[in-house]
Amino acid sequence: MKHDEVEIPSGAAFRLARARVPRCMVVGNITGADADIDGAVLLDIDIAGGRIAGISPAGLPGTRDIDLEGRMVWPTLVDMHTHLDKGEAIPRVHADGSLDGGALGTGADRANWTYEDMARRMGFGIRCAYVQGVSAIRTHLDSLDDSAEISWNVFRDLRTEWDGRVALQAVGLAPLDIFLTDYGTRLADLVAASGGILGGVTDAIGNLAGATAGSIDGLLDRFLRMAEKRGLDVDLHVDQSADIGAFFLPDVARAVMRTGFPGRVVVDHCVNLALQPEDVARETINLCAQAGIAFVTLPTPMMYLMDRAPGRTPRWRGVTLAHEIRAAGIPIALAGDNCRDAWFPYGDHDMVDIFRQGVRVFQLDHPIAETPAMVGPVPAAIIGAEGFGSIEIGRDARLILFRARSLNELMSRPQSDRIVLDRGRRVTDSLPDYTELDA
């Protein structure tokens, strides 16, 4: 049947016949399935009670099956790095394309961050993601002073409200030197009490001081000790700058090994790794592999922010060494980052869009076969979102049904007519309307 004719029976058991699925997004033995030029396999997917009940190489479709005729089916996706607290604030905030403008514009907007304002904007962002097929989100929450209590209250309430539909995680984001203060201890306690992740920033941006070569070791040791004491994972904004001297990634790797930090460590951005001499970059990637660090790259805001000057064409893409990091066997995910705020004025929390842009920015094609993993199974594993981001027997049936029959077709149109299933049921909500934000 045609894409427009697909009807998902509510509550019943049904079969999605002849679904084309990227091999890297399926868990299990599917020997014998027909594979296309990009390694995507043709499968029958049985759904019962909202779960994946069976996966098998496609056979002849039965008359009661939903015959997808080889159109793509993906798991719903994981956005492991965003900033829901700042987002959906255009035109109240203004973006000027600079990092300092992002920090200062956000700082000025914080006066508006009441519970109601944050709940409206953050809820809007989550709905955009959900309707477009995102089921797990890790957001950073600016946590610079005690007013962060409001953000964490909103977050905890939204996590409860969305439980079952979108799994939400939050990172308390603050400059590292905050953890030398009494407030830093309160923040770590708040993050622990909220089931969050401890976050930090190494860079000097806006009016944040940032780390220095002399201070970084002490700051990282303190930060990691505070996380370890509370059993927290950590997630750090690192080297979000074109200044090759402001390069703290090797220090993070060494600190993780020096302290024997037992939790998960994620580093975000790391863009000036791409500007280092080859030998420095290689040694740093090896260090990160030894330290067991995972990466997330955020290509859309970095392309927007990095190497920008009025009247001058940017000369580099502003992103990290994704190919080399992958080649070293280190997990690296693609994620969305800021959305319609002072740092980045565009975006819709659509991880299919991030995938399509990420492929182009990084040239993650030819072959493209393993690239879909960077928005599904890889981020799910990095953030411990068990059961999300891949298609596996016994898991909830959270799926995206595309009109595209191949990764080429998926790359070439926006797939705005995708069908999203949440635990076997079609998501019929529309994208939230921007007029909701007018107040």
Ligand SMILES: [Zn+2]
């Ligand atoms: Zn970020």
